[in-house]
Amino acid sequence: MKPRGIILFHGAGGNRDHPVFLEIERQSKIPVLRHNFSYRQVSGKRRPPPRIEKIVKEIVQVSINFADLNGVPQSSLVLGGRSFGGRAASMAIAEGLPSRALALLSYPLHPPGKVESLRISHLHKIRRPTIFISGDKDPFGSPDLLEHYARKIPSKVNLHILEKENHDPKESKTIAGLVIKWLDTLR
Numbered sequence: 001m002k003p004r005g006i007i008l009f010h011g012a013g014g015n016r017d018h019p020v021f022l023e024i025e026r027q028s029k030i031p032v033l034r035h036n037f038s039y040r041q042v043s044g045k046r047r048p049p050p051r052i053e054k055i056v057k058e059i060v061q062v063s064i065n066f067a068d069l070n071g072v073p074q075s076s077l078v079l080g081g082r083s084f085g086g087r088a089a090s091m092a093i094a095e096g097l098p099s100r101a102l103a104l105l106s107y108p109l110h111p112p113g114k115v116e117s118l119r120i121s122h123l124h125k126i127r128r129p130t131i132f133i134s135g136d137k138d139p140f141g142s143p144d145l146l147e148h149y150a151r152k153i154p155s156k157v158n159l160h161i162l163e164k165e166n167h168d169p170k171e172s173k174t175i176a177g178l179v180i181k182w183l184d185t186l187r
Contacts (some may be wrong), residue, residue: 011086109141135165
């Protein structure tokens with residue numbers, strides 16, 4: 001099934017207006033929702049994210065609402081995001097949230113400097129085509145580690161490592177182009 005919409009979730013300290021999200025929306029031919037998590041919507045206060053389980057529940061509700069609004073099945077939506085938002089989307093899909101595919105930008109394999117604290121226990125449950133795009137200097141996971149754990153996903157996985165980039169790559173047009181090209185391969 002061809003994707004009928006994309007939902008993008010921001011990183012822990014970010015918001016829906018990340019340059020990569022704006023560029024994906026600009027290049028996309030299908031509806032895009034750049035979602036601000038509810039903890040970011042409190043005006044005037046910068047708050048840390050709540051426990052990831054609460055964020056996963058929010059992702060489920062956002063997916064239901066976006067599908068209803070656009071008159072499409074949830075199974076036709078691509079979910080994903082940057083860092084924390086991508087991780088939470090991957091957890092929602094691993095727990096059974098219907099989707100067409102998963103886009104993970106700067107996936108946080110572990111906290112910086114804490115390789116022993118891997119965030120990968122759910123990856124083997126993802127049964128959707130998945131794209132990973134990450135910088136080769138990302139302190140949240142090396143390219144070798146990312147490639148190793150991306151193989152835990154039993155579906156088709158595309159992996160793109162950006163040279164001389166860290167956790168917040170500056171190549172917005174390049175990243176968006178990779179995502180859009182990948183979306184075009186999903187049928």
